[in-house]
Amino acid sequence: MRSFDKSTRLDPALVPLWVGLWGFLGLFVLYPLVRLIYIVFTTDGGASLINLIKVLTSWYNRKAFFNSLALAAAVATTGTFIGFLFAFAVTRIPLPRPVKWFLGAVVVLPFVSPPFTSSIALTMVLGPNGLLLKLLHAPDFNIYGFWGTWIAETLTYFPVAFLTLTAVLKAIDPNLEDAAMSMGNTPWGTFRTVTLPLSIPGLANAFLLLFGSSLADFATPLVMADHTFPVLTTQAYLQITGMYDIQGGATISFILLVPALLVYLLQHYWVEQRSYITITGKAGAPSVVKGGGFFAETLMLIIISAITLFIIFLYSIIFLGSLMKVWGVDNSFTLENYVYVFTVGWKAVKDTVLIAVISTFIGSAIGVTTGYLINRKDLPWRKTLEFTSLLNYVLPGTVIGIAYAVAFNSGPIVLTGTMSIIVALCVSRYDATGIRATIASLQQIDPSIEEASLSLGASRFTTFFRVTLPLIMPAVITGMRYLFVVSMTAVSATIFLVSVRWSLLTIRILECITELLFAQAAAFSVVLVLIVFIAIGAIAVLFHIIYPNYYRQLRRP
């Protein structure tokens, strides 16, 4: 560590914030992980590798380990491919504006849906009594297992690749493609020799993101993968809930942690540093963007249309299914399922919204503080702070959930069964987007704007609230939106923390699925998506009321 001479010492006004933040991170990030590692590596109070050996010698667990990796590779491949097609269509093919908007909207659907949505819909279509199976007269088809999980996860996660790759393709200077064309290359040749090579770091990034997401996915395999296709996340869960073996579950989750951390480090420290795309200030004027040639474009559009239609079909099925008595058996119209949601499920609705709202406010405050501190050059341990604050987000939810269950069930701090444990988890895990958006936003703000405020006599505190905060408000809003959506839809970690006192919508949906109440599950899902949309709208309206002319003022002339 380098020594700090007096010219780089920390601003005294920031010390309490810095200490408070480390307290929070210590308690809700580091402490649970330490407790988790502790119970994995001890038996009867002594250090040992027995737990690890026990788990690794079970062939079923080994199978789960390799299944997890194989599934992640498959999902990452298909998801990146589909994501790239969509991104290319939106950025390079001259489609009418409404079509682009529509594609963007369809792709967002899986983001705001509970994690089971595509699984439920797929089951309703291709599962027992499935709609398509009946149409195709193939009643013996079995969707459960690798295929179903693969399809469902691809549909759930390809939007992540889409968003990453859209940004990458947008950042490629169109002049480079124009240059290749002007030197006589065909559209397809230009795509192959310029666009694609420049997107490779982005593709690698998307692949790793999806690999990590699939590896950590809990909800989809829980519904779609049956006992012939075990994966690590569900194994860890079943070990704890089925066998009451918390040590075994913790050990399995620890095994999951290793590849997950590897993927993250690879993505963060290797791919992200290798991007060709650098913002150089003056990019070429946006020219009439060229696609990959007529044949390639047509093929792409056909695939995209098919996938888009399939997604719309699945979501309509959910909606229709929520209005039918018993899916596939009694297709008569009814509102009973919604009555069920608002009577039997009312407590879950209320609890979930309350937890999401509290988490959103606490989480965005902590997120902004963290991002602000990380961005300050004079702060010791900035990199460590950044890494720690993103740790719960980076690690699979199952790992975090089990770590919380282990840490706060006994010992000096007992929080099991309280709302605070769920809120603490949501905040420490989902403030990541807010932190990243805050950092990115602060990097856009010239430090001289804050310095101007200081030199005009304002304190650091006043400067933050009068100048900095209003300027990074869009980042704060992004963070809030993300926090609310994922606090509403989270399941992989929270499933280990719910209790009789605090129930969650996602857990109710899961219960409906296990009891084969698909219509009720669908109704819960629809209600959840609606709440999310209403909340996103409310946040946007709130923002417009507080800053009526925000974007007009900041737009460069």
Added chain:
Amino acid sequence: MSLSISLHNLSKIFHRGKEAFKAVDNVNLHVKSGELVTLLGPSGCGKTTILRMIAGFERPTEGRVLIDGEDITEMAVNKRKIGFVFQNYALFPHMNIFDNVAYGLKIRGVSQEERKKLVAQVLHMVGLEEVENRFPNQLSGGEQQRVALARVFVTNPNVLLMDEPLSNLDAKLRIYMRAEIRQLQKKLGITCIYVTHDQKEALSIADRIVVLNKGKVEQVATPFELYANPATLFVADFIGQANIFKGQVKAFRDKEMDVFIYGHVMAIRNNEKKRFKEGEEVALVVRPESVRLGPPEGSILKGRVLSRVFVGDKMEYAIEIEPGNLIHAFEPYSRDIPIFSEGDSVGLRINPLDVMTLPV
């Protein structure tokens, strides 16, 4: 009220990873009350760092900053009562012009009525009318510059620091604004340190100029002194343009010395500050405008025109005296003065009074 600024042994070391970089190296300076001093130097010479240390945005690694004799090295930025004008103006993009200018007043708890009055006054002073409700992005660069000045002046700062305030304006506006700034500064009598890399700007606006190179002060002098009697080769080369030749001292006389150069011996006036020894190498510095061209016949120094560039008010020649050795000569544009073409043989005449001698 205007106050003096003193810098004592000011140094700043930046750490980048394991590397240490000395941006400012033991700078001493005293700026008198009401004076406008420019810090001039190439990029990376430490001029902005010095300014930022005076403002309190950076902490000096060593040394002290004094305002009117009071040590403010450890004082918080917002307590220093310093006006700082940024290169990019740093107007608050989310506030309209009124709120931008009134910001400092609001912080000081000035009443709303008073704020309105003062903002209107100061906007009038910098020549802006009816912009209060507009936002910074709706103003031109020159107008934004005026708002930045107004925002600083309205708080009545003890001293004014300006960091390349004109570098974002186009050439004509730059010349106009620097006259305006100078006028306002004189009218308010405010002590001002002005950072620039543009030597013409520095020469035209400053009472005194501090030339900086690699964090160190090369020379502090009035614009005229700096141009006429540069203390170092760096200053000679950086201020204006200069032909620099190496010669050898042959003999001394009363006010002149004989210098051996290009196979000839030339009589050149002595450097008033530095006495050279016989046989010592010296640098001879000649401004291009001191070199006169004529027909080659009868000239000691001859050459061939390698290139000529017409820039409006003058013709800029590059003359090759011997292979690889160039002299630049500027001839004012006038119908009386002959124009030479590329390839012409020319004779060069230099008045020995216009030759400066400096240590190599």
